Amino acid sequence: MTSTSSAAAPPVREPAHVPVAHVVRAELVEGVHHGSVVVLGAGGAVDFHLGDIEVACYPRSALKPVQAVAMVRAGLPLDGELLSLAAASHSGEECHLAGTRRILEQAGLAEEALRNVPDLPFGAAVRDGWTRAGRPPSRLAQNCSGKHAAMLYTCRLNGWSLEDYLDPGHPLQKTIAGTVEELTGQRVARVTVDGCGAPLFSVSLHGLARATARITTAAPGTPEARVADAMRRYPETASGTGRDVAGLMRAVPGLLAKDGFEGVQVAALPDGRAIAVKIADGADRARVPVSAAALVRAGVDPARLTAFAGEPLLGGGRPVGRVRPVPALDPGTPPTGG
Template identity: 55%
Template structure:
C-alpha cells in the first residue's frame, strides 16, 4: 500500500492561538504560460482522480460531437451546481431541448449541494432527486449529445458506449496523458486517474484556445456564468467573479483547478480530501502566478473561532 501513497507536502496550516493545530498535506503544481513549472509541492506527477474537475474537459468532448447548447447550458454542463431553482431549470431545459425528461437521467439521487439550497429544499418537504443532484447539468448534456448523434440514451453511462470512447480520447488529448486507470465517480460517470500536471496543462489549453473553438467556448461559458458553475456562497463562483478572466473548477476529495487568461494554471489535491483547505492552499500558487494580493484577500485565510471570537486561521503554506 505504501508504494501507492504520493509524497505529499504541507499545503495548508490551521492555527489556534500560538499553536499549529492541524496540517493539511497534498500536492500542487503551478505552470507558467509557456508550460514551465513555477511552483511544485508534493508529487504533482502522481495519479489522482480529478473528480468533478473533469467536467469542463467532458464538455469539450460533447461540443466536438456537435451537441447544441446555449452558453448557460454549457456552463451548467461543466458545473457542480448548488441545486438552486436556476440550476435545475437550466438542466431541465437541456433535457427538453433534446426531447427528454428528468426520468431519462442516469445520475444519482441527491439533495441540493448548496447549504442554503438544501435547507430550503428540506423545509419544503422535498427529498433527493436526480435533477437536484449537483451533476445533473453534465448528465443532461451527455444525454443531449447522444440524441444529437443518434446514440442510445438508455446505456449512456456504459463503458462501451460511443460517448465513453469520445470522452476518454478528448481527456487524453487535452491532458497529454494516457488513460490507464478508470473508476466510477459518485454520479455514475467514468473518472480517470491523471496527474495534477496533466490537468493543469488541460485547463491552460481551455483558456488559450482560439475563440469559438470547443475548448474556448467551455472556458468562456464558465467565466461568463460563474453562478451556474457552483452557486451563491461557493468559493469557486466568488473567485471567478473576483479575478477577471480566471477559470476555476473544484472536485470532491480536495481537488482544485484554476487557469488564468495568460495560460498559467494551478492544480492541487488535498491528500485527506478536506474541502476547507482547498482554496487557502491555492492562494500562494496564484500569487506566484502574479494575481494581485488584494484580489486574493477573501480567500487567503479562514478564521478559526473560540467562544465566538477569532483565535486562529487556516492559511496556505507559502
C-alpha cells in the same frame, strides 16, 4: 477519438503528499493538511510545485470542463448559461433545475432519462430549504444533473444509445476519454465511477493543470474557448450563489476555475498560467487558501484574493486562528510558534 500521441499514463501508487496548509490557533500549529500543488507558467513549464504532481489521481468534478469540451466537439450546441451548467457542480438552486430541464427539453427527453444518482441539493441553504419542505432526493437536484443532461443531449444528436450512456465503453465516454488524454497529454491510468455514476478518468495533477491551460488558451470559437467563456461569464451557474469557486472567477478577470470533491481545484488564466491543487484529506478549508496562494505564485495580484485567505478558527465565538498555506507555498506566511 482516442489520442495516439499522449505520453504514458501516470504511475499508480500512494501519493507522496507534503504539508500544504497549517491549522494555526493562537500562533500554534494545531493541525496540518497534506497535499500537492502545481503552478504552470504561460509557456506550460512547471514554475512551482509541492508534493507529488505526477502520480495518478482522480480529478473528480475538476475534470468537468474537459468533459464539456468533448461534448461540444461531438456536436453539443449549447452556449452561455446552459453550457456553463453542462460543466457544473451546481448547488441545486431553481436556476440550475430550470436550466437542466431546458437541456433535456432541447434533447426531447424527460427527467426520467437521467441516470445520475438521486440526491438532495449540494448547496447547504438550498438543501435545508428542500428538507424543510419535505422534498425527496431527485436526479434533477443532484449537483451533476446539468452534465448528465448534456451527455444525453450529445447522445441524442449522434444517434448513440441513451440507456447505457454511463458505460465506459459507450461512444460518448470513449469520446470523452480521448479528449481527456489529448488535453492532459497523457494516457488515462485508471477508470472508475464518480459519485454521480459517470465514468471517472485518472490523470496526474500536472496533466490536469495542462488540460485546463489548454482550454483557456484555445482560439476564440473553438469548443475549448466556448466552454471557458460560458463558465467565466456565468460562474454561479457552474457552481452556485456564494460558492468560493464562483467568487474566484469574479475576483480575477479571465480566470477559469473548477473545484472537485476530495480537495481538488484547478484554475487557469487566458495566457496559460494555471494551477492545480489536491488536498489529501479532501478538506475544503485547506483547498481554498492553498489555491489562492498558488494563484499568487502564478502572478495574480494578492489584493484580489484576500477573501480566500482561509477561514478563521473560532474560540469562544471569536477568531483566534486561521488555516494558512505553509511558508514554502506562501513566503509571506507569518511564522508560528509552538
